[in-house]
Amino acid sequence: xxxxxxxKQEVEKVVQLANLExxxxxxxxxxxxxxxxxxxxxxxxxxVNTEKIAPITxxxxxxxxxxxxxxxxxxxxxxxxxNAKQTHNGFFKVKGILG
Amino acid sequence: MELTKLTLREADEALKERxxxxxxxxxxxxxxxxxxxxxxxAYLTLTAELALEQAEKADQRRKNxxxxxxxxxxxxxxxxxxxxxxxxxxxxxxxxxxxxxxxATAYQRLEDVxxxxxxxxxxxxxxMGASTENSALGKTVNPWDLERVPGGSSGGSAAAVAADxxxxxxxxxxxxxxxQPASFCNVVGLKPTYGRVSRYGVIAMASSLxxxxxxxKTVEDAALVLNIIAGHDKYDSxxxxxxLPDFTKFLxxxxxxxxxxxxxxxxxxxxQAEVKTTVEGALAKLEELxxxxxxxxxxxxxxxxxxxxxxxxxxxxxxxxxxxxxRFGKTRENFGAEVKRRIMLGTYALSAGYYDAYYLKAAxxxxxxxxxLQEVFKRVDVIAGPTSPVLPFxxxxxxxxxxxxxxxxxxxxxxxxxxxxxxxxxxGFAKGLPVGLQLQANHWEEGKLLKVAHAFEQATxxxxxxxxx
Numbered sequence: 001x002x003x004x005x006x007x008k009q010e011v012e013k014v015v016q017l018a019n020l021e022x023x024x025x026x027x028x029x030x031x032x033x034x035x036x037x038x039x040x041x042x043x044x045x046x047x048v049n050t051e052k053i054a055p056i057t058x059x060x061x062x063x064x065x066x067x068x069x070x071x072x073x074x075x076x077x078x079x080x081x082x083n084a085k086q087t088h089n090g091f092f093k094v095k096g097i098l099g
Numbered sequence: 100m101e102l103t104k105l106t107l108r109e110a111d112e113a114l115k116e117r118x119x120x121x122x123x124x125x126x127x128x129x130x131x132x133x134x135x136x137x138x139x140x141a142y143l144t145l146t147a148e149l150a151l152e153q154a155e156k157a158d159q160r161r162k163n164x165x166x167x168x169x170x171x172x173x174x175x176x177x178x179x180x181x182x183x184x185x186x187x188x189x190x191x192x193x194x195x196x197x198x199x200x201x202x203a204t205a206y207q208r209l210e211d212v213x214x215x216x217x218x219x220x221x222x223x224x225x226x227m228g229a230s231t232e233n234s235a236l237g238k239t240v241n242p243w244d245l246e247r248v249p250g251g252s253s254g255g256s257a258a259a260v261a262a263d264x265x266x267x268x269x270x271x272x273x274x275x276x277x278x279q280p281a282s283f284c285n286v287v288g289l290k291p292t293y294g295r296v297s298r299y300g301v302i303a304m305a306s307s308l309x310x311x312x313x314x315x316k317t318v319e320d321a322a323l324v325l326n327i328i329a330g331h332d333k334y335d336s337x338x339x340x341x342x343l344p345d346f347t348k349f350l351x352x353x354x355x356x357x358x359x360x361x362x363x364x365x366x367x368x369x370x371q372a373e374v375k376t377t378v379e380g381a382l383a384k385l386e387e388l389x390x391x392x393x394x395x396x397x398x399x400x401x402x403x404x405x406x407x408x409x410x411x412x413x414x415x416x417x418x419x420x421x422x423x424x425x426r427f428g429k430t431r432e433n434f435g436a437e438v439k440r441r442i443m444l445g446t447y448a449l450s451a452g453y454y455d456a457y458y459l460k461a462a463x464x465x466x467x468x469x470x471x472l473q474e475v476f477k478r479v480d481v482i483a484g485p486t487s488p489v490l491p492f493x494x495x496x497x498x499x500x501x502x503x504x505x506x507x508x509x510x511x512x513x514x515x516x517x518x519x520x521x522x523x524x525x526x527g528f529a530k531g532l533p534v535g536l537q538l539q540a541n542h543w544e545e546g547k548l549l550k551v552a553h554a555f556e557q558a559t560x561x562x563x564x565x566x567x568x
Contacts, residue, residue, distance in 0.1 A: 006447075010447075011443070013450075014443050014446050014447045014450065015443070017446050017450060018416060018442050018443055018446040019420070019423070019431060020431055020432075020434070020439055020442065020443070021431065021432050022439065026436075026439070030439070030440060030443055033440060033501055033502075034440070034443060034444060034447065036501075036502055037408060037444060037501065037502055037505070038444070038447070038448075038457075040405065040408075040502055041405040041408055041409055041457070041461075042405075042456070042457070044401065044402045044404070044405035045402060045405050045406070045409075045460050045461060045464050047402065048399060048402055048463075048464045048467055050460065050463035050464060050466075050467065053463045053464075053466050053467055054463070054466065055459055055462030055463045055465070055466065056462055056463075056465050056466035056469055057307070057462060058307075059293055059307070059469065059516075059517060059518035060292065060293055060294050060337075060339065060518050060542055062294065062337060062339070065336040065337075067333070075200060075201070079200045080200070082198075082200050083197060083198065083200070083426070083427040083428075084425075084426060084427065085424065085425065085427075092425055092426060094425050
């Protein structure tokens with residue numbers, strides 16, 4: 001079984017992937033807490049034989065849900081932008097992404 | 100007549116017979132909130148002005164047309180359910196100043212029949228927690244013991260109903276968040292089948308698990324609310340096009356001859372002795388009422404928490420990616436510790452190299468669990484056991500150790516993972532604290548839950564007990 005003790009480097013990578021900003025102290029704390037939870041989870045799940053079991057993703061047997069593609073009024077531009085932090089000429093204004 | 104004590108059914112009767120007006124009923128609740136909520140902290144936002152407008156409209160409607168039992172009845176809504184033009188925070192700093200431009204379908208259906216909105220209730224941030232201690236915006240206490248937590252994540256909704264600060268409330272349940280606080284506060288909490296109630300406009304936590312449901316003073320009240328909020332919604336493609344029964348039709352029947360499965364795994368290690376004794380007493384009562392208790396086994400119960408704490412955070416990490424500080428809300432450093440922890444867990448479980456071992460394995464064990472339940476439901480009508488393994492605990496008792504908090508979800512997560520309906524009904528007291536009996540049924544069989552829970556409630560009367568405030 002693979003090691004489930006997370007290293008600080010792994011946690012730092014996850015922080016980056018999750019687009020979070022954590023303090024050194026938080027990273028320290030999460031490294032041990034995440035290791036504990038992951039370790040518990042993996043140890044428990046390893047006890048269940050799933051050799052011939054397919055993963056389940058839909059629990060009520062719903063099949064593809066289709067509808068006709070009909071246009072209908074939605075929010076107006078003003079309504080959609082009502083909570084935006086910054087707008088410009090009716091658009092969301094964001095910081096530059098490409099440096 | 101003490102207006103705030105009325106059940107939904109009683110309030111509707113009194114309104115119908117013109118003994119009271121919705122305005123009086125609403126004012127009585129606002130007054131009680133002003134008196135008691137400083138101490139309890141159930142509400143994050145009060146909507147007194149809107150409530151009085153709605154009450155007036157409801158009184159007009161009651162006078163002029165055939166109306167619904169909810170018309171003019173004051174309700175509390177968990178602050179993760181969007182309410183148009185009313186601040187909706189999810190208990191998070193990130194959405195502290197967020198006012199939605201549309202309403203969740205579940206709330207819209209209440210508004211369509213002019214239910215009165217008293218305000219929005221406290222919760223663990225983004226519904227992540229089992230004590231409401233993770234709210235970034237306030238502390239809610241348990242009306243039965245002010246030093247103890249009300250449960251969570253719908254802690255504000257459960258405390259409000261228990262303390263007569265609302266006639267009923269809406270909550271959401273992803274891993275027990277309606278049932279466990281209902282159990283901790285001595286009220287009825289119903290998590291419907293996945294897909295029974297639309298999730299549109301409910302701020303998403305884990306989309307394959309989330310479900311809206313009522314928190315109420317009686318089983319009948321829960322049925323009355325479900326009658327209105329349930330049903331297909333074109334805005335939520337996972338809401339089901341199932342025939343909708345009148346859920347009150349299931350009440351009042353005899354449970355004689357019904358088969359109640361008792362899984363031995365629900366009475367094992369980790370269950371507090373006082374809870375065990377109380378729930379065993381409840382089971383004996385059901386037997387006395389003529390139901391047969393049948394020993395069953397759900398061997399994967401123990402692993403359910405592990406499945407849940409991989410599937411749920413994985414969905415959380417995807418759902419909460421939208422809080423990027425651009426379209427709404429503040430930037431991501433405003434997330435609280437538990438939210439960050441779950442985003443991290445999920446991001447890790449889904450990341451390259453780990454997906455198969457974690458997420459996929461959990462999705463397989465989820466099927467094993469599902470299959471076990473389907474086998475059991477071939478033999479029994481409902482499954483019974485405790486809602487929570489522990490009595491309401493003190494503030495800070497479990498916050499230092501996330502895993503111990505997670506393990507307290509052991510009896511509730513199964514219903515979410517399998518998508519089945521479950522209810523918590525008051526089952527008595529231990530050390531002066533409420534204990535809940537949990538019943539679970541197969542998909543779309545809320546009727547069986549309501550029938551058994553109602554018979555139990557009528558025979559015992561525990562839901563009539565009120566906290567001294």
